[in-house]
Amino acid sequence: MVFLVEVTGICSICGRAGKMYTCSLCGAIVCGNCYDIENGICKPCKGRGKSIHKDTTNL
Template identity: 50%
Template structure:
């Protein structure tokens, strides 16, 4: 089921996805489908993985 509303990150009115980590409703531009998370959580995940690499 697709839900249309306002993206909680950029404010665009669009069909929304739910971030599996924080639960934010975000548009396609603010969603990272490979990870199933919003771009904010994706950035946090990437920083965590980089810290573990050193």
């Protein structure tokens, strides 16, 4: 059985209220505008070049 929970709150980056996401890297609670859904990270982490994907180019 799977339970889906929608979290609402205030974005820790822009202060917007609404549906929130949690950055997989830094744990920030952010809104959809401040979150990169494709990568699962907040835009500040993405802007710093961080990624949750492993670099497999040197294997």
